[in-house]
Amino acid sequence: MKMSKLFVQTLREFPADADVISHKLLARAGFIRKLTSGCYNYLPLMWRVLKKIENIVREEMDSAGAQELLTPFVQPKELWEESGRWEVYGKELMRLSDRHNREMCLGPTAEEVITAVARDGLKSYKQLPCNLYQIQEKFRDEVRPRYGLLRGREFIMKDAYSFDLDQEGLDKEYKNMANAYTRIFERCGLETKMVQSDSGAIGGSVSHEFMVITTTDAGENDVFYCDDCNYSANSNHAISNLPQAETDGSKFGFTEPKVIDTPNTRTIEELCEFLKIPSTIILKSLVYIVDKKHVIALIRADKQVEETKLMNAVGGIDIRIASAAEIEELMQNHGFNGIAGFIGPKGMDDVTIVADNTVKDLKNFVVGINETDKHLVGANFGKDIPEIKQYADLRLVEAGEFCPECGKPLKVTRGIEVGNIFQLGTKYSKPMNAVYLDKNGKAQPYVMGCYGIGISRTAAAAVERWHDDNGIAWPVQIAPYHVTIVPLNNNDELQMKVAKECYAKLLSAGIEAVLDDRDERPGVKFKDADLIGFPYRITVGKTIVDGNVELKTRKTNEVETVTPEKAVELVINRIKEAI
C-alpha cells in the first residue's frame, strides 16, 4: 500500500470528546471515527487490526474444536420470552418493532438464538459435545457509553456456546476454552489474568474473566489477587479473611442497652468521633432499591457493601442505593420520623434485611434506631434488635485483607475485561426445552457453557497497553501493517529508488508494507509513522550515499543502521518469527 492512497487522516490534535488514551490515539491516528454515541466507524486501519484479532480467535477456536457460524443481528421477542429474559434484561436490550408491529431486539448476546439452533440440530447424545461460535456485531444500549471502543454500544464480539451431555463434559470444555483464551490473548500481544467473577445477567454459576491489567482509568474493574498463590477475583466476587478486630462494645463501656443522644452524627465517621469508638463496633444499615423494592443491608461499619453481592443475595437484577428521600419515606412508613443517617433495622419487620457475615460477631454494638440524633448502644440481636433471618457475604474486599486460599495479604489492581467464560449449566436449555436423547432414549437438557471475547475491546486494550507519548506501538501480530518504508526526500532519486526496491521485496515476501510516497517533509512522515504505530520503520535518508538505511523498532525505539538488503531481511525474519 502506498501511503498517498491509504485512507487515513491523522489529526494534529486529540479529539475533544475522548478521555482515555486508546480512544484519543485511535481517533487521532485515523483508526476510528465516531458516528453517534457509542458507535464508531472502523476505518481501514482499524478494520485490518480487527480482522487480525478475529483471525487469531478463529484459528484458536477452530483448533480447540469449535465450529463457526453466523446468526442474525436482529432477534425476535419470542425467543427471549422462552428464556424469560425479555422481562428481565432491562434497558440495555435495544427493543424495536418491525412494520408488522412484531417486537424484536438487537442482539446483545446470543444464548437464546444459539440454543434454538442447537435444539433444532443436536438431537442425539451421539452429536455431543458441540461448541458453536460466531464473530458478530453486538448492541447493548449502555446507560453511559464511554471510553471509546472500551465501552461502546455497538461492538464486535466473539461468542461461543458449548453443549455437553453432563457437568463433567462441561468442566472439560471449560478448561479447553480457558486454555484457548490464554493462547489467543498471548498471540494478540496481551498478558491477561484469569480471575474469578460474578456471572451477572448471563446467568450460571462458575465464571472467569480475562483481564488485561492496567493502571489507568480505562480499567473499569478492580481485581484482587494474591502473589503467593494463584487466587485472583473481580471485586464483585472476591472474598477475603479479615484481620482481628474488636467487635464487642462492652470493651467501650456499652454493657447494657441504652438510647443515647448523638447530635449531628449522620456519618459513621462523625459517630466514631463523637463516641470515641472504633467503627468496628457499629452496625451500619444501608438502604438499597433492588428491582424497585427496598432492601436493608447490614454490615460492620468499617466495611463496604458490594452491590453485586447484595443483588445476588436477594435474587434481584437491578440495584441502586436509595436516595435520602426514599430512606426517610421508608422510615415514615414504619412510624419513624428520623432523617437519613440514623436508620436501623428496628421495626422494619416487613422489609427484606440481609446482613453481611461480619455482623455475626458484633456484640453490644451501636446502631441507629430511626430517630434523629439518637443511637442505641450496647445492642444485641434478639433482644433489642430483631434477629437476622438472612446472612450472606456482602462485603467489598479491600487491599491488605487476607487471601482466602493461602492467608497472605491481597493486592488490588485495575483491569480491562477482554474475555469471559461462564458455566451456564441448564439455565437456558431447560426453559427453552433444548434437549437431546440419551442412550436410554430419554430427553435431557444440554449442559451449556458460553465464552465471549470483545474483539473491538481487545484492540482498544492493546492500545492502552502498547503506546507511548508519540502514539501507538502495535504488537506485530495485530498491527494494521508490519512496516513502513520512509524515503525522506521524494526529489532524491537514489532514496526513492532504494525505498521502492525495499518495498517491492517486502511485498513479494508477503510482508504487509506501506511506502510513504507522500511529498511531505521528514517530520510529518515520522510523526505519522509513530502515531499509527507501524512495528518497524525503514528510513531511507542521507545515509544511503554510504549504502545504509535505518531500521527502527517502534516498541523499543532501537535504531539499526544497515544496508537496505539487510534491513529487508531483518524485517522479514522478525515478522515471520512473531506471527
Add this chain to the structure above:
RNA sequence: CGGGAUGUAGCGCAGCUGGUAGCGCACUUCGCUUGGGACGAAGGGGUCGCACGUUCGAACCGUGUCAUCCCGACCA
C-alpha cells in the same frame, strides 16, 4: 435517573454590549524547503444543531427541542 457544560468549516477553537462569520490545522494551486508536524502567495469549503418567538435586522436575546460530553447516583 439527578446535576453541570457544550453545539459556529473535516479537526481544534474565537466571535455572543444584536448589523449578515473568523483564526490555526487539514484540503486545492504555485513557489520554496527536505532527518522529527517548515515558510510565502493565491484559493475552495459553513442555511452558526433544529424549531418557534422578540426585533427593521438574530450565531448573539427568549422559549422549547434534539444531540454530545463530563460528574454524580447520597456508604447513613
